[in-house]
Amino acid sequence: MTTTAFTDIRPIPKRIVHPSRVIAKVASIVAIVVLLVIEVYPLFWLIMSSFKTQDEFLNAAAWSLPSTFDLSNYYDALVTANIGRNILNSVIATVPSLALIILFGTAAGFALEVLVFRGRGAILLTFLAGIMIPGQMILLPLFNAYFQIGITGTLWPLIITYTATGMPLTVFMMATYFRAIPREVFEASTIDGASMLRSFFSIGFPMVRNAVFTVALVQFFFIWNDLLIAITFTSSSDTATVQVGLLNFTGQYGATRFGPLLAAICVNVIGILIIYLFLNQRIMRGLAAGSVKG
């Protein structure tokens, strides 16, 4: 979008259509087509194949299309193989974790950026260090602790762990967003008689609600797509999240019955696709911002 500006203003040296320019044009079209085929075709294949019967998997070529759009693979995946239950578990684990991450993380970002107290620089750095810690480093003590408290076999270990692991990035990102708000805004509200706490809830939080939404999206994908934490803390199929259920699927039916497996993958992909259709620009911006942490 920025390049058009100067190509329009300065058509200086050669304007003759050179053969090399035609070649370049064709090459770029070929490149676009190849790129899109590579990125999009596997997903198209996935969706088409999720309707195939077992017979079609065994006897027809991989690129062939399904003869009917029969939903029985989806029924097998969601009901018989329990992926429906797994999706529900994922929702139950994700929603409270997200709410806690946003509430606590935004409040902490506000405190660390707007308020003044001793040691806030050090605390912000401590949070930052958390972004570097590999999940493997905390799994075993946590497993031990949850086991001692007796909450293994429930979804609580997931909610607690997701809330904690989401904190560093959220605090850091929210602190960055609060940095952009002039302090005078909060001065003014305190002059009007609001306490600092009140200023946060009725002025600070609403002012960054756009950023809150972006951060929530980023964290949603981290939690929803997580495998490491989920597979560690869900021992039975009753508490398995959708990713764990999908992975176990291959063990149960998938090795022999491809239709239901592909339907299960498809459900997972289509759910994300719907979110992506509506929010893609925000998701792209959020994930890119979340990675620039240095």
Next chain:
Amino acid sequence: MGSFQKAPHVKSVFADRKAAIILLGPALVIYVVVMLVPVLSSLGYTFYTGSPINGFRFTGFDNITRLFHDKDVWSSLGFTLRYALVVSVLQIALGYLLSLFYLFVLKRLSTLVRTLVFFPVVLPTVAVGLLFQRLFAIVPQNGIVNSVVGFFGGDALSWFNDAGTAFWVIVIMDLWRSMGFYGVLLYAGLLDIPDDIIESAKLDGASGIGLIRHIVLPLSLPVLLSSIIFSVNGTLKVFDSVLALTNGGPGNGTTPLTLYMFQTAFSYGDYGYGSTIAFLLTVICLVVTVFIFRSSRRDLTKG
């Protein structure tokens, strides 16, 4: 940060101790209790062997010595480093090519193509892994990849029966998943380069490869650096892709440190040794990050 320090009378408004405790408290407590304490406690585990179910036994530095003599540690460390190197280099290279493509070749279509190519980034790795297992399948029917190989006259390959080819399937899958992300990240960096710099370089006769090598590339070094650090840190921790695609096999031919640690702790019930492997992984992440950061610093000041 600066403005209020000059005005001490306002400082008192922001020096609200009670508000600070209420707002910061919950996040700090949960972060310390659920992340920092476990990190320290995991370090403590390295002196023990056993699990919560069978009980722990103090073994001193045995785990550390065992680490150095464990063939499986060396092979999984080798896999992790090889994978991290190959994927990081290709991820950044492809991402950078994409970003240049978005900026200089695609103009009106740029947003659409960027959005499409980015999509796999948000997909669950497990779903993508299982999908790629089917794409590279040989039984019961050739998957798409083997069909294409067959179309060009090649023999269908049993991709997952050989650690060498399985490695490349994991690499290809992760590139497919992530190149759109690095494309967007690096594209944002390219947009930060002021138009007039590129414009005046063009007026001076720079074009094509020369323009990119001498003007664009040096100016995108900072964003390339942060992408490299991000990429290396992610690839050193590879877990989901491998677990979903090959489960570490054949044998332990595609087992990274993360998966070996997981198996040690949960399949063999040795939390002490598992923690020792996790510690090794953390140290490697830190060392590599610091190393990249420092060596690039030197280069930047030289150039």
